[in-house]
Amino acid sequence: MSRFDVLSWTTLYLASEWIIRLVMLIVVPFRRSPEAAKGWLLFVFFLPWPALLLYHVIGRPNYPRWRRERFARLPKAFAGVTARIAAATERQEPDLPENLRQAAVLIRNLGRFSNVDGNGIELLSDYDGSIGRLVEDIDGAARHVHLLFYIFADDRTGWRVIDALARAVERGVTCRVLIDALGSRAWAPRVTEALRKRGVEVHLVLPVGLLRRRSARADLRNHRKIAVIDGVVGYVGSQNIVDADFKPGITNRELVVRVTGPVVLELQGVFAADWFLETQEALDAPDLFPAPMRTGNAVAQVLPSGPDYPEAGIGLLIEALVHGARRRVVVTTPYFIPNEALLRAMATAVLRGVEVHLVLSKPVDQILVSLAQRSYYTELLAAGVRIHLYKDRLLHAKHLSIDRRISLIGSSNVDMRSFTLNSEVSLIVFDRTVTAALHAEQEEYFAASEELSLETWRARPLASKIVENIARLVSPLL
Template sequence: MNILGHLSWGAIYFASEWIIRLVMLIVVPFRRSPEAAKGWLLFVFFLPWPALLLYHVIGRPNYPRWRRERFAKLPAAFAQVTARIGALSACQEPELPGNLQQAATLIQNLGRFPTMDGNDIALLSSYDGSVARLVADIDGATNHVHLLYYIFADDRTGWSVIDALARAVERGVTCRVLIDALGSRAWAPRVVAALAERGVAVYLVLPVGLLRRKSARADLRNHRKIAVIDGRIGYVGSQNIVDADFKPGIVNQELVVRVTGPVVQELQGVFVADWFMETQQVLESHELFPELPRTGNAVAQVLPSGPDYPEASVGRLIEALVHGARRRVVITTPYFIPSEALLNALSTATLRGVEVHLVLSKPVDQILVSLAQRSYYSQLLAAGVRIHLYRDKLLHAKHLSVDRRVSLIGSSNVDMRSFVLNSEVSLIIFNRDVNAELRAEQERYFATSEELSLETWRARPMTSKVIENIARLVSPLL
């Protein structure tokens, strides 16, 4: 007897949905955070087949096999570079109080690079000023210029950098540029053509395409912003190569670090590793890693993170720093979708008497993310966390200060995408003077912000609360 002949297609489809639900109930929680598992299982429960198809595409934060195999070749390919950096006399353990020593040990174990003494750190908060400084440094280059950016546009800002690179090539300087294929998709064809015509070696990072033999996943992006000039000057931070007002009705506010000294070699190391991942070319000449003199007194370290470094999570580092804080923590980020561990760390810090500030942007450019992050405000305010909403501009800067000892500035947001999916880079600085300068920048944010109160926030309309909490249910997938 043909059993299928007695079943309607509707009954078969109904049975298939329950089979998907039951199987995914076993598969999804495997090696996944509880928050992410809950988000996926909720999706599976309501829309089994769409959830199954999406899970097949982006369910695990892993690069394709070809890229993982290429990454496995990195240690051997860069053995000389790693040894050279590790042997530098500038390698220096930071002097920290006991409560922060474990966090420093964590950084050392998470990253591939040691802490370096003798660096000069300059914080650049002027959008056009940081672009002008970068262009001036490119104009002063004598050997090479390396740029790695999530967004590289062909607008006024982009052309100022393109023209500077063209002038450098004319002087005999080798220029290499990496651009994230999806982050720069609106401008990539024109930017790549313009750079190639001017003699710049340029590659799109993680290109995506249905017919590409080695297509990358659309959700796993290289979100880093790095510039290295002559192996002696480095830039890292939140700012892309694009006009501040490239999104209609929004003007970005950023923070960039210009650094000189031995730690620049670690930024160079991140660039050459990403260059190898895209081109399989090993860059390890002496000119790329010159002997660097002391230029200041800041101890600093670079932490690359992302799917290539599954254990080197910047989220872990932020949690550890918050747990180690004794006086004050200030977190600045445009996108805030915290893990349960970070929420607990922030709440515990306030109970220990730590002053905790969260600086977010009042103008938003991603509505769903904004709704999801708003759902956390009541919990944070009730715990004693002070929330400041920066007015007028989209505060796109990403940094953290702990007590008066540790500063973290880089490309990483405080959300699950930056913690798990994106390739990011952070500069951790152990220096009181830099921390004081960063604190002054944060005080300027406070003065230009609206501070939320628990009473006012709880009084918002019920419809807003419902929409925000629905968005929160899918926040681990954002």
């Protein structure tokens, strides 16, 4: 190749990079948060061609067309289910105080489920104990068992559940299982084979593959953890069906809610919708949505969120709850990559005299996310937010308490991925007793944590600050 040809190709390549930069400057900010836009544009500026290719693959938080078309058919396919849930719970709608009523209306508008009274709520923080309770409930099932989990392993914990499902099938119970294809990729072939051999209906959610006719995007996952037994007992929280120490050198601490009462029908509705999206089978038999019994005094509602929904529901809700706090906010999450709106909400809450606590895990399992997370500590501490680093285990629990009345427990982290990319589910409870129980759990975290001080944090090495801030620049892409 002549020198002229080399120069021509070099000029053409450089020109193409600037064309990509200019075009992406217009395209990227369209219908995207400023934080995410900045991350993408920085990537585009330094590496135009790799950024363009990656943007083509994961640049938009949208499911494939076939999935969007199925979701559009949900209202019609589930008209009977929606009516059945509404009829079963209409007598359970409570008269909340004005400030809580506004929160309940926001949740309903974001996720389509109303707040209902008469629920029994039990917090389960013992890892093996929560699996034991689930197995007990499966062993007591008479009609159906529905499980939806991001991770379902074939380890000791997984086999406890598999064996319980097998026993249920032998009794004539219909068992259906949904497992995220990527979250469970290390175990999925063996788990699905074991379940199918035992008569369990099982499907992988959002399978990914280059040669698949209907492949999903690798970054859009179903991160929910739901169990529903006979439409009368439900589980929701942070815990997967996997051993607590499935990651070498790390043991998880979780929090799960066992719930009974009318709100279980809403969890059933979330599972039924996800089942339809994967199988196109509408689960609308009357026995799936039995008339609820009053089992307690807690008011609760379910919020499903994810790319299927027009708003980033869980992110908006957390911001609104922090803005509405009057006394105390405690946010517990393993991954904290906030947007600017949430940072402002937390800082403003402190200025209003609200005690704001952020509980994070000192042991980490995702280095880049941890580095980006650490870059926010200085401004949070300077604003008066108290940061607690839980030392004993990887604190994988995900929950929020507001004052003495509102608890939010579910599968969602406080990061961009959970806000916009993952399908998540949260249980919101308006109850003093439940919030007091959650406060007791949080006090255990405080006692086992190292609380950061602004002076000590600012004294960390310069190299750490540089690496953390570089990670922060790409945090909207994590």
